[in-house]
Amino acid sequence: xxxxxxxxxxxxxxxxxxxxxxxxxxxxxxIPNWLTxxxxxxxxxxxxxMNGIAGFFFSLQGVLLGLGLLILFYLAxxxxxxxxxxxxxxxxxxxxKGVFWAFIYTAIIGxxxxxxxxxxxxxxxxxxxxxGRILKTLILTHxxxxxxxxxxxxxxxxxxxxxxxxxxxxxxxxxMI
Numbered sequence: 536x537x538x539x540x541x542x543x544x545x546x547x548x549x550x551x552x553x554x555x556x557x558x559x560x561x562x563x564x565x566i567p568n569w570l571t572x573x574x575x576x577x578x579x580x581x582x583x584x585m586n587g588i589a590g591f592f593f594s595l596q597g598v599l600l601g602l603g604l605l606i607l608f609y610l611a612x613x614x615x616x617x618x619x620x621x622x623x624x625x626x627x628x629x630x631x632k633g634v635f636w637a638f639i640y641t642a643i644i645g646x647x648x649x650x651x652x653x654x655x656x657x658x659x660x661x662x663x664x665x666x667g668r669i670l671k672t673l674i675l676t677h678x679x680x681x682x683x684x685x686x687x688x689x690x691x692x693x694x695x696x697x698x699x700x701x702x703x704x705x706x707x708x709x710x711m712i
Contacts, residue, residue: 541585546707548577549628553700556621560696566617571624578627593630601626601634618695625703633706641702649693 552574556566575598582590601622609619622641626634653662665682672680 538585541581545578545581545628546711549574549625549707550704552624552628553621553703556617557694557697557700560617560694564694565615566621566696568617568620571617571620574624575627578624578629581628582630594627597626597628597630597634598623599626600631601638604634604638614695618699621696621699625699629703629707633710637699637703637706639702640706641699644702644705645693645695645698648698652693 552570555570559570560566578594578597579591582594584590586593601624602619605614605619605622608614609616622634622638625637629637662684665684669680669682672678
């Protein structure tokens with residue numbers, strides 16, 4: 536594989552990894568280690584082959600930054616370990632600057648999808664009805680009486696593997712154009 540082929544291989548391989556991760560996240564609620572570890576290894580190998588030891592450290596910095604960007608969310612039980620490892624794999628393939636921007640795109644898309652999911656599911660209807668009752672009470676009685684939300688045990692699930700795939704794909708496509 537020559538240098539130009541390797542440069543083209545990385546984004547195509549990454550997009551394939553992201554597709555498999557997203558499908559796996561939805562189907563079995565896990566992103567497999569074989570996928571994330573092989574993507575990290577491919578990133579380290581490709582960048583090492585293209586740029587020697589500097590390429591290895593470029594890729595390694597991306598892996599560590601990718602892991603670091605999501606590790607606190609994992610520790611706070613906000614996402615699974617597979618999501619963290621997937622962002623590490625993204626870092627191994629894109630390097631530190633690429634994984635940082637992929638993370639920013641992912642965070643924006645994740646926020647938008649989380650709000651949309653809450654509004655789309657029954658929770659959105661419940662929220663609107665609850666605030667409607669609060670407003671009606673305020674108008675009729677001139678008193679603000681807060682009505683607390685129902686319990687959160689039926690919250691909808693946001694598959695973050697899909698969010699990482701969407702955010703990273705958007706970043707990669709933006710860079711390719």
